């Protein structure tokens with residue numbers, strides 16, 4: 001019998017395949033189509049010739065751990081004990097999987113806010129935990145009254161994702177204060193804070209769990225170099241947790257991967273020493289604005305986008321089809337692939353909305369928006 005009977009081909013693979021079949025512009029899966037920073041590719045060429053090809057320490061290359069600690073200090077004023085509180089992982093996906101395996105016991109409930117990224121449910125089910133899926137409000141921000149109603153002595157963890165995929169919304173200080181209150185009032189509760197888009201925010205600076213003293217002892221904060229450095233295929237990320245939590249996470253990590261790709265760790269270590277991540281937000285903001293300007297006279301309603309590289313569009317004025325059918329129609333008949341956001345929810349409350357990835361070359365964005373204006 002399958003351990004995960006409900007799991008089928010992911011919507012990302014399905015829409016990317018359909019985009020290929022119909023020669024459509026692929027704004028479905030979230031990955032950049034522009035080259036990586038030249039400095040990074042030169043470092044790959046240089047580093048591959050060095051003695052970097054054997055296992056790194058299980059928690060990560062020591063120099064890289066120091067660089068990440070510096071980055072977290074600069075960004076969020078959090079001081080880390082690098083050998084005890086930081087772990088380099090094979091992308092955020094492994095960080096999330098490992099954390100859930102380490103902390104969730106059979107029967108424990110884990111709160112997930114829908115629509116939610118698709119890598120949370122399966123790891124919970126594999127350790128016989130119970131996912132409790134709570135819809136975000138109509139504006140894709142947390143409905144704290146509803147969340148608080150679902151928290152009980154059985155609740156072991158809440159998984160949050162800010163900046164949020166698929167909506168592109170970011171949390172306000174009032175949301176973070178509610179989160180602090182929730183964690184403070186429930187001593188059994190851990191926070192798994194998925195912040196992979198932390199450096200891709202626009203008008204407002206990202207509010208991280210790292211910055212809140214009282215969240216630190218109860219949280220695992222997850223980051224992704226894939227998103228931050230436009231290298232999704234390298235599958236490089238990291239997580240931060242206080243020692244007691246980290247000791248349990250490391251027990252799983254050592255038998256899952258033991259240690260992460262050494263070449264990539266050495267390259268990122270070198271890269272972070274001489275690079276700033278400050279311009280990432282403005283680079284993507286220009287792409288967001290180009291995308292939004294390009295469709296301002298279309299029949300789509302443009303929803304708010306504060307961060308990430310996803311723009312959601314409401315097509316209620318164009319079609320009565322459900323979002324999966326409409327996304328298929330757009331790919332086959334109009335040559336543009338997107339993601340229907342209902343697939344991120346158990347009971348979809350956010351109707352008639354598609355997600356478009358604008359992490360693309362400007363030329364691709366311009367072609368895509370001119371197609372969207374014809375619909």
Ligand SMILES: Cc1ncc(COP(=O)(O)O)c(C=O)c1O
Pocket residue numbers: 030090091092093094117119161165194196223224225226227232235236237
């Ligand atoms: C919200 C969210 N969390 C986690 C991940 C996984 O990140 P990684 O590719 O580093 O495993 C993604 C990737 O799309 C994501 O959007």
